[in-house]
Amino acid sequence: MKKLINDSADVVREELEGIAAAHADLVDVHFDPYYIARADAPVKGKVALVSGGGSGHEPMHGGFVGMGMLDAACPGEVFTSPTPDQMEAASKAVDAGAGLVHIVKNYTGDVMNFEMAAELCRSEGTEVESVLVDDDVAVQDSLYTAGRRGVGTTVLIEKIAGAAAEEGRPLKEVADICREVNANGRSMGMALTSCTVPAAGKPTFDIADDEMEIGIGIHGEPGRERMPLKTAHDIVEMMASAVVDDLPFSKGDKVLAFMNGMGGTPLIELYVAYHELSKFLKGRGIEIARNLIGSYITSLEMAGCSITLLKLNDEFVRLWDAPVKTAGLRWGV
Amino acid sequence: MKKLINDSADVVREELEGIAAAHADLVDVHFDPYYIARADAPVKGKVALVSGGGSGHEPMHGGFVGMGMLDAACPGEVFTSPTPDQMEAASKAVDAGAGLVHIVKNYTGDVMNFEMAAELCRSEGTEVESVLVDDDVAVQDSLYTAGRRGVGTTVLIEKIAGAAAEEGRPLKEVADICREVNANGRSMGMALTSCTVPAAGKPTFDIADDEMEIGIGIHGEPGRERMPLKTAHDIVEMMASAVVDDLPFSKGDKVLAFMNGMGGTPLIELYVAYHELSKFLKGRGIEIARNLIGSYITSLEMAGCSITLLKLNDEFVRLWDAPVKTAGLRWGV
Amino acid sequence: MSVSYEEVVSWIKTFTGTIADNKAWLTDLDSAIGDADHGINLDRGMQAALAKAETVAPGDVGAVFKTVGMTLVSTVGGAGGPLYGTLFLQLGVATAGKSEIAAEDWRAALAGAVQGVQARGKAEVGDKTMIDALAPARDALAQALDAGVSFEDALRRSAEAAEEGMRSTIPLVARKGRASYLGERSAGHQDPGATSSYLLLKTVADVWGDG
C-alpha cells in the first residue's frame, strides 16, 4: 500500500485536522463525534441540509459544506457510513428551527444509521425530511433488493437543493427539490484499477492490465461486470447509452453532464472522455447546457470515471448557477 | 498501460476537443497550431500573459486561461514543450498592443522554444517580456548547469500576475511581479509511483512498493534520490525543511501554502499531508495566510505531491484574492 | 444450569477476541462482495464495547448487553453497526434486570434479537445476510430445548445451525446489502455478516457450554 498517510487508523482524523487547518473560514470541524459544520451555522431561518457517508469520497461531502450547499457533513470511517450520534450532533448544531433535510445515499448502512439519527432528532421535536439518492443505473432495482446505489447525482442534489435552501425555501420544498433532482439524474461508473482501504492494506480486488470493471459504485467494490479494457470511445458509449436509455433522456432534452474522476484518474483523461460524451449526446440530439468535470465523488485512489446526466429545467439551471462557496465547489462569490 | 484514452497519438488533440466542448464560455481552442486563448481576447489595453509547456500537467496551463489569469496557453505533446509557431500564433491572437509576458518554466526545451517564439514576435515589433520560473529546491543551481526547474510556483505566478494585468498594470510591472513571485516561491516534490507517457506505453521508471522518489519534477522523471517509503509526517518534514531553509522562510513570515497533488493522489491524502505541513510551519513560527490544496500542476497519473511556499506581502495577498474565472481556479466571480 | 453475569462478560471478552483474530478473514470476505471493512469495523466496535462493558456495575446482565449495543451503534457504522447494535440492544431488553440467564431466557433473548435485526434490515432467510446464520440458530435452539436437550447441548446445536447457515450463503445471489449490487457475481462467496454471526453463536456455545 502506497499512500501519503501515517498510521492507517488515523487517516480520517488527520484528514479532518487538515480540513480544519485549511478551511477555518468556511467550516468548523468537530471531533467528538466527527462532523463538519458551516462556520456560520445555524443560519437564521434557513432549512439545514445535512449529509454524510463513509470517508474516501473526497471532496464529497465535507468539501461541499458552506454557503449555497450543505450545512453539515458527517464523515464515517473509510467507506463506512457514519453513526447516528454523528448525524444527531450535526443536525442539532446546524438546526435553525426551519427543519432539516437528511440527504442519504441509498446504501443499507447509510440508510439504517440515518434512520436511527432521524428517530433521535424527531424524538426531540426536530422536523427531519430524509431524502434517498439512488441514481446508479448499473444496479437493477427491485422490491426485493436493497435497490439502486446513490452516486454522482448526490453532488448535484447538494448543490441545487443547497441553493434552494439558501433562497429561504421551506422544508417541504427543499426536500421535494432533492427528490426531483434524484428522479431526473442517472449515473454509471467504471474502474481501471482497484483502490486500497488503508486499514485493509491491500487492493479490494485484483484486476489484470487488460481488464476493467463496469458498473462500480464508490466503495472500491467490483462492478456488475468485468470485461476487456476498451477505448475511451467504447467505454463512454457503453456507459452513456445505459444512462440515457434508463431515464430515458430524449432528443431535445437539456442536461447537465457530469464527468467524474474516481480519484486516481487525471484531468487529461477526463477531458478525452468528456469529448466522447459530448459527441455521443450530440448524436442523440441531447444538449449539454451545463457541465462539471473533475474528481468530486471518488473512491480513494481508484482510477476510473463515472458519468452522471441530469435532465435540466429552468429552475435547476438557475439553482445550479446560484453562488456557492465551499472548498470543493465555488463560483459567483 | 491503463488509461481512459483512444489512440495514444490523439490524446492531446482529443483532450483539447474536450476542453473546447466544455469551456466555450471561457476559452477558444485553436488546433492549427494548438493554443487555448481567452474567449474575450485580445482584452483592450491589457498586458497579455502567455504560457505553455508540455501536456500532462492539467489543469496547468490550459485550465488557467481566463479572466484574472492567462490570456493564452500553448500545450505541447505530453511532457514536450510546445513549438515556437504555437507561442507566436497565441501571442498574436491575444496581443492587445500593451505588450506580452511569456511565462516560461525553466526547462531547456521550454526556454529554447519560447526564445525562438519571442524572437519571431519581436521581429514583428511586438514587445515581449520573458520571465523564467525556477523554484524547485531539489535541483542545485549553478552557472554551469541548466539551473532549477520551474514547478509549483508557476501556478501562483499565473494567478498573481494575471490579477495585476487585469488591473491594467503596464508590461514592465507585470513582468516584475512575475519575477518577484518567482523570487519568493520555493517548491519540492515527491512521487509514490511513476507515470506512463501514453506514446511510450510503459511507466517511465520502476519503483518498489516500499520505495519513493524525492525531488522529482513534473515530467515523470525520477527524482534526486530514491529512499524507503516514509510516513506523511516524515515526508512533509523532509520536503518542507528543504523548502523553508532554501529561501529561507523565517519566523513571522506570512506564506501561501500550496499542497499539490501529482495527479493520482486523492484529496484525502493531500489533507493528511496538509495537516502535517501546517504543524511543521507552526513549529517554525511561519503563518499560513493563504492556501491552495489540490492537483493543479500534475504528472499525468503519478501518485505523489509537491509543496510550494510563497512568502507573501500585502500586494501578493490582494492580487491572490482578486477575482479569477478559469476552468481550473475560480473565485470572486 | 444457567449463565452467570461473569460468564456473560467473559463471553463478550471471547467474542471480542475472536473477532480480532478473524478481522482479516472477515474483511477479505467483504472484499469479495462488499467494501472490505466488515472485520475492521466489527473489531473497532467490539474493542470499544468491551472496554465500556467492563465499566458497567456488576449484576445486571441486560445492562451489559445494552452497553455493548449502544457502543456498537455509535462506533461501528455501516450496515454492521445498526444491525449488531440492534442485536445486542434486543438481548439487553430481553434480559433487563436479570443477574443470570437461564435456557428459556436465552431462547427469548435470541428470538428478540433476530426479530430486531429483521425489523431494522428487512432481510429474510436466503437474502445472503447475517439472518441466514441467525435465524437457523434461533430455531435450532428452540427445537433442542423443546426436545428437552440440555442448555449446553442446545447452544452447541444452535452454533452448528449457524455454521450451516453461514455455509448456505455461498451459492446465494445477494438480495440485501452491498453484495446485492453485484447481482449474479455475488454467488460463490460466503457472506461476511453471516460469518461474524456464526462466530457470535460459536463463542456463546464455547464459553457457556463449559459453564
Added chain:
Amino acid sequence: MSVSYEEVVSWIKTFTGTIADNKAWLTDLDSAIGDADHGINLDRGMQAALAKAETVAPGDVGAVFKTVGMTLVSTVGGAGGPLYGTLFLQLGVATAGKSEIAAEDWRAALAGAVQGVQARGKAEVGDKTMIDALAPARDALAQALDAGVSFEDALRRSAEAAEEGMRSTIPLVARKGRASYLGERSAGHQDPGATSSYLLLKTVADVWGDG
C-alpha cells in the same frame, strides 16, 4: 566524389527510417535520465520533415536542409526540436543554392551546424549532450580531410568519432538538459541526444559512403 541532391534526399529518408527503427531505444534512454520522449519526438519530427522535403523542388540541397530544419522546429518541441532544427537550418545555410556537396562543403556545413547547436544550447563537450557526439565528429572529419583521406573514409571516421563520443557520455554527470536535474544519478546512462546524433552521422557515412 561529391554528394548529389538525390543522395542528400536519400540520406534524409534513411535517417528518418533509422530514427523510426530506434524510436523505442531512444525513448528508453530518455526514460532513464529524462522524460521518455526523445525517440517519440524525433520520429514525429523526421516523418513530417521527410514528407515536406520530398515536396521541395529538386536541385537546391540547401533548400532541403532548410525545410527539414523548419519542420523539426515546428513539430518536435522539447529540447530536441530547436536543437536538431538549428542543426539542419545551419546545414542549409552552408549549402544554400548548391546542387551537390563536396567534401569541403560538408566540412563547413557540419562545423556551422555544431556551432549553431552550441549557440542555442550553450553546451560544451562533457556536459552529456548531443554535443559530445557532434563535436568529435566534426573534428575527426576535419582531421581526416586535412590528412588527405577520401571523403568516404572521412565520413566513416567522423561517424566512428561520434560513436565514441556517444559512449563517452555514459559515465558523465549531466550539466545541461533534463538529465542535469538528476545530478549524480545521471552518471552510468548513455545520453539519448548523443545517441540520435551518432545515428545521424552514421547514416551519413552509410548512405554517402557508398556514393
